[in-house]
Amino acid sequence: MIQLIELTVNGERHDLAVEPRRTLVDVLRHDLGLTGTHVGCEHGICGACTVLVDGAPVRACLMFPAQVEGADIRTVESLAAPDGTLNDLQQCFSAHHGLQCGFCTPGFLMLAEGYLAEEPDATKEEIREVVASNLCRCTGYQTIVEAIDDCAVRRRAALQQQLDGSTA
Amino acid sequence: MNEAAFRKDGAWVGASVPRREDPRLLAGRGRFVDDITLPGMLHAQFVRSTEAHAEIRSVDLAEVRAVPGVVAAFDAADLDLRDITALLDRPAAEFVPTAMPVLARDRVRYVGEPVAIVVARDPYAAEDGLEAAVVEYAPLEPVVSDTAALAPGAPLVHAEAAANTLVDVSMFATEGIEETFAEAHTVVRVQTRTGRQNALPLETRGVVADWDDRDEQLRVQTCSQVPHQVRTVLARCVGLDEKRVRVTVPDMGGGFGQKCVVGREEIAAAAAALRLRRPVKWIEDRRDALTASFLAREQRYDVRAAFSADGEILGIDADVVCDMGAYSCYPFTAGIEPLMASAEMPSVYTVPAYRVRARAVTTNKAPTAPYRGVSRPQYVMVVERLFEKAARALGLDAVELRRRNLITTFPYTGVNAVTYDPGSYLESLDLCEATLREEGWFDRRAEPGRVVGIGFACFSERTGYGSGAFAQRRMAVVPGFDLSQITMDLDGTVAVTTGTLSHGQSHETTMAQIVADRLGLPYERVKIVQGDTDRITYGWGSFASRSITIGGSAVAAASVKLGERLREIAAHLLGTDLDSTALDGDGGVRAGDRRLSYAELADVAYLRSHLLPKGLDPGLSATASFDVDGDGTFSNATHGVVVELDPGTGGVRILRYVCVEDCGVAIHPQVVEGQARGGIAQGIAGALFEQVTYDEAGQPQAPSFMEYKVPTAAEIPDVRIEHLETPCAFTESGAKGAGEGGTIGAPAAVLNAVNDALRHTGTELDDTPIPRESIFRALEVGR
Known part of the structure; x- marks a missing residue:
């Protein structure tokens, strides 16, 4: 059996004919060629496949495409500018050495993007709790927490500066 | 970012410069093995043993081949591959060699052991195929602990290994150690077990293999810490010349030792690709990674230590048993854990007397590999x-x-x-x-x-x-050295090969820093080449914290040699003697107040070689090796x-x-x-x-x-x-x-x-x- 599916990924619309049992992560990776999203466990624990669906982090290995038709799906490929310039969160990961082999990294980036959009005032301890959603085998997590916290601090400072500027 | 800001005392070594690996990995533009797609690529999965210990009565794959999407299914007899055998140069009393078949032939020795390979048009169909396989087993009593393995009359995991013992070494036995313990003021004892662990790289194992008619090569892209060893074993298993096999390693999502041994699945998938003349991909799923890959660390210790009244350690007397599971891994063998423990146990202390017996026993569990x-x-x-x-x-x-x-x-x-x-x-x-x-x-x-x-x-x-230290362990294949070749191009940039293999450790950055200091180049102008058996002379990969010590020393030595060559050419062109020249630390060679940039020297070496000193080969490259003496x-x-x-x-x-x-x-x-x-x-x-x-x-x-x-x-x-x-x-x-x-x-x-x-x-x-x-x-x- 084949299903016709319409997905919007990183702002681009795709029409697909897929088997209904095919997972979202396989469709993203192998039908759309967006291989930045990784597969670590296929049972929803490790979070390497985390993508944003309407802004919320989800495990793409536990989703079927039919569940996300009409939704706004974002993957790690959406973060950097078209010329390759990394966004602030990605730069913080690099500056803090928040990645080693880089396999889990796209999942952590999307988890953090979704979380910080929802909770821009998150404390470092709250960030640590959210980081505990995903697995990393290389870093020991400390530098991931520090990278996300640094990014949150910078975003808050930038926002404050903007507010100060608009009132001045 | 200002590159100079990252340099300490003008040196690259010692500075935490931005990692060269980061931009692609952060952008989701790395290339891991499962990111590779080749035209016409098929997908493999393995029929795995459901029994811990059994004779295989029959393997029937007829129904598998009828499953929609399945292209082929092979058992051991179909593929007819040579076994993987890892050896130590030790007498029979100390080491029993055992063969690990690529696919189980007549007996299975752990749950998850690969019995047949199913190749299909997509991974879902391959898994459908697995369900249609019919394997008849005649179960044998399983051996599931080291104590059961050593018990008198225990069933044998390998008929050739009496008492299920693959390695049994007794070493050192300092003279008088019995008396030391008998007369000591205090003797303490530790009896402990450590749990079996999985090294657990977050990226599971995987491979993409295809036969290339133009290169006449079996091309294998695999996530391995030891690509040359994979080439050697694969060439032997399928009966190809080593030059007919090219192993390359893409980005790797960790290894921690689990990927520094040759896996049966990567050999089987490559053999299937060779047979079918179509690309075959195998990606291990997490369940198989947790149950049927290489494990580690399950050991039992019974150790005593003697101390004097004022707290001086007088001796250590140790008995170590390592549960190595069903097979010896290549190239390290089942000796990897017991030989490490016995050689190094005295640790950081001045221990005057030492005796150890260390054994590797085989059990009906997934085999073991080195783990960090x-x-x-x-x-x-x-x-x-x-x-x-x-x-x-x-x-x-x-x-x-x-x-x-x-x-x-x-x-x-x-x-x-x-x-x-x-x-x-x-x-x-x-x-x-x-x-x-x-x-x-x-x-x-x-x-x-x-x-x-x-x-x-x-x-x-x-x-x-x-190589000296590994030879002491009496490995039959002795790792140790590393070779590096450096080549400078026309614009004065360099590419440096290393036989080591980064899989998260940042060698593209750190090795480049080492070269940058030796040649006075920014590290952006140094490209590290790794993980390609066609481009790199035999290497030993990355394990045992060897990469920066040995691989880093080899790239440094190659850089120094290239520097000498650059000075030789500069001395000739400037009409001075070699001793009057020096690398200027900024991409050129100086002699007094005159200077030639690397690009100018490369221009002569490649485009105007008639200007080179007599007897000097054209081009700019150098090769060096490093091994640890002692x-x-x-x-x-x-x-x-x-x-x-x-x-x-x-x-x-x-x-x-x-x-x-x-x-x-x-x-x-x-x-x-x-x-x-x-x-x-x-x-x-x-x-x-x-x-x-x-x-x-x-x-x-x-x-x-x-x-x-x-x-x-x-x-x-x-x-x-x-x-x-x-x-x-x-x-x-x-x-x-x-x-x-x-x-x-x-x-x-x-x-x-x-x-x-x-x-x-x-x-x-x-x-x-x-x-x-x-x-x-x-x-x-x-x-």
Whole structure:
């Protein structure tokens, strides 16, 4: 059996004919060629496949495409500018050495993007709790927490500066 | 970012420059093996044994081949491949060679053992195919523990291995050791078991293989730490010349040792691609990774230590049994764990007498491979427990007892015939203890109402095993050296090969830093070439913290040679002698006030070679090798841990973790810290959480992350790291290895801290992972 599916990924619309049992992560990776999203466990624990669906982090290995038709799906490929310039969160990961082999990294980036959009005032301890959603085998997590916290601090400072500027 | 801002004293080595690997990995533009798609590619999965121990009566794949989407299915007879056999140069009494067939032929020896390969148009259809396979087994009694394996009359896992023993070595046996123990003031004993673990790279194993008619090569893209060894084994198994096999390694999502042995599945998938003349991809799923890949660490120790009345260690007497599972891994064999433990157990202490028997037993469990630290997490734990017990018995402070026995004069040749190069054993202990004291943790420990303990672990770690050290282990294939070739292009940029293989350790950055300093080039102008058997002369890959010590020394030596060649050409062109020239540290050669840039020299070397000195070959390249002459170099560290126990649950909370480490010259301090923190997380995982268990039928009991408990950011604490620097005298940059230390120290430090917290209960716990219920019970009784 084949299903016709319409997905919007990183702002681009795709029409697909897929088997209904095919997972979202396989469709993203192998039908759309967006291989930045990784597969670590296929049972929803490790979070390497985390993508944003309407802004919320989800495990793409536990989703079927039919569940996300009409939704706004974002993957790690959406973060950097078209010329390759990394966004602030990605730069913080690099500056803090928040990645080693880089396999889990796209999942952590999307988890953090979704979380910080929802909770821009998150404390470092709250960030640590959210980081505990995903697995990393290389870093020991400390530098991931520090990278996300640094990014949150910078975003808050930038926002404050903007507010100060608009009132001045 | 301003590149100059990252340079310290004008040198690249020692500066935490931005990692060259980061931009692609952060943008989702890395290329891991499962990201590779080739035209017409097929997907493989394996029919795996459901029995721990059985004879195979029949394998029927007819129904498999009829499943929609399935293209082919092969069993051992269909593929007819040579076995994988790893050897030691040891007599039969010490080592029994056993063959590991690529696909099980007439017998299965663990649940998950590959029996047949199914190749289909997509991975879903391949899994459909697995369900249609009919394998008839005649079950045999399984051997599921080391004690069962050694029991008289136990069933044999391999008919040729009596008493299920693959390796049995007795070593050192210092003269008079019996008397030493008989006459000693105090003898303490540790009996412990450590749990079977999975190294658990987050990227599971995988391969893409295809036969290329134009190159007449079987091209294998595989996530392996040892591509040349994969080539050698694959060529033998399928009967091709080595030149007809090209193994390349894309980005790798960790390895930690699990990928530094040759896997049966990568051979089988490549053989299927060769047979079908179509690309075949195999990606291991997590269930197979947890149950049927290579495991590690399941060991049993019975060790005694003798001490004098004033706390001087007099001897260690050890019996070690390692449960290596069903097969010997290539190239290390089942000797990897027992030979490491027996060779190095005296650790950082001046132990005058030593005796050890170490065995590898075979059981009906998934086989084992090296895992980060290899036996050192265990024997360090044992030795550090011995010191804690001796301190209690003697009424001494355990830190003080260590101080009295640490090696402080270097080089030091131990009772184990190993020579230790200079380190900061005492200094690291002093600094670690002082740090915890200054932070107030000893006061917290004394507060009433809380169950708080402090634990330490002192250790060193041999890094940079040269061919001499591996030859001492009597491996039949002896790793050790590394070869590097450097080539400068027309614009003065260089490409440098290394036989090592980065899979998270940042070699594209750190090796480039080493070359940059040698040639006076920005590190952006240095390209590191790794993981390609066609482009790199035989290499040994990355394991045993060898990459920066040995591989880094080889790239440094090649750079220096190229520098000499550049000076030779410059001297000729400038009409001066060689000694009057020097690299100017800024991409050129100077002689007095005259200068030629590398690009100008390359222009002559390639485009106007008639101007070269007579007898000098055109082009700009140099090759150099490096091997360790002697016993290698020892990194060292002291770990200090503060834990609090929860009387309500028996849970362990780590309040503080301090690591004082010395890996000589740190090429990239941030990377060194990352290695330490990641290693410590894996060590804590072994101490408190992770264990692969089997039931009495040999069925694995941890097939998912629900049962195999990998710690998260909620369990792993922040780690304070302090650096000491005792440069290595013989590596080209003064660096020692930094890859494994974190993992080695953590289990001992955590276990000691837990026992310190239990000091009022009368209970001592020596096994890992530390059973939570044992802590709970101890606190209940001791309340």
